Amino acid sequence: MAVRRDPLDELVVPDGTEAKEVALETDGDVLVGARSSIEFGVRGRNVLAGESVEFAGEIEADGDCRLDMWCDVAKNVLVGQDAYIGERVHIGGKLKVAGDLDIGDDVDIEEGFEANGWIVIRNPMPTIVFLFVYLKHLLLIGEEDTAQRLISELVDEEDGEPETEPLVIPRNATVGDDAWRVSTPATIGDDCRLHGNVRAETIDVGDDCNVFGSLRARGAVDVGDGTRIHGDLTTRDGDVVVGEDARILGDVSCNDLELGPGAEIDGTIRADGEITMGTTERERE
Structure with missing residues (x-):
């Protein structure tokens, strides 16, 4: 994913994405800006959402899932690796995590949660906010190479393998x-x-x-x-x-x-x- 500006300044739907009856499906990562409303479930590799994002369906992440504070998910959240859940997040179904769970205060999970790894209850850093503020700062001071390395680590690029572009939904968007x-x-x-x-x-x-x-x-x-x-x-x-x-x-x-x-x-x-x-x-x- 080439970085020349704020990655959340554009709606980007990568090749092969399908909006099915109950879910928006992509092979790569899903990045959702703050205060957006997603009237589907979401299925992808890593799923990262900013503050106050609403999901009307289920989240399925093959890798990590990061939900910043005040997010609302109507159904289950199923995570293949680690999960980072900010404070005051609401999940209407179950939270199942194959790896570690880092969870904030006042999180409401209606049908309970399971994690196979470590469970840490605290207030995780709002990762989307931190990531994109840091990226914007790097671009403003001309550090494009550093910004590119950061985003490459985010999407788990591996040397010699083709990059899968993430699905990017900008701030304040409505997708349905x-x-x-x-x-x-x-x-x-x-x-x-x-x-x-x-x-x-x-x-x-x-x-x-x-x-x-x-x-x-x-x-x-x-x-x-x-x-x-x-x-x-x-x-x-x-x-x-x-x-x-x-x-x-x-x-x-x-x-x-x-x-x-x-x-x-x-x-x-x-x-x-x-x-x-x-x-x-x-x-x-």
Whole structure:
């Protein structure tokens, strides 16, 4: 994961992420900014959440799980390694930890907890707050190499193995079956399957995705090759690029519109500027 700024300044959905009926699933880590609402369960490698994050479903972490103070999880929290639970966290189901448990004061676990390792009751440091304040400080003073090493340790990169980009949900976001609402840019990787309307500053959707909802942004919207958007695509002040063989099953409203070869728009096009259409190799011949 390359670090050039605050990692929580953008919604990042890595390749292959799926929003299923009850859970948001990814192969890598999950980082959630403070005061966000996740209307799914979450399944990933390591799961880290800032203060006052709400989860409407179950958390399953193959590695570590860190929940800062005042988080609320509606169902179980299942952890494959160690867990760090801040003070005044509420868990509506069970907490099961395969490793060590570091737990704060006034934690409410409705169905009890189990830990196979050490159990320490204290007030753990709010790790998300500390981590990103420290990262921001390193970037401000130009220590990009140090910041990169820190984030590499966080996501457990190993020499010679490809990096798995984490799923990053910025502060004050709402993510659910109805809508993904953020006030930051949004980047969605390749081969993703998401349910819900996406609302962001700008939106970049990768190749071969299925988004069952509309896209709305203030700025530019890019849709990758072979992607299907099952809804309208609207930008207030930006341009739209629709990749080769992509399909928009709704209306498009924008400034300039660029359509790749084989791209289809099923609804009405409203473009204040230019509309350009790419040609296939056969058409050029």
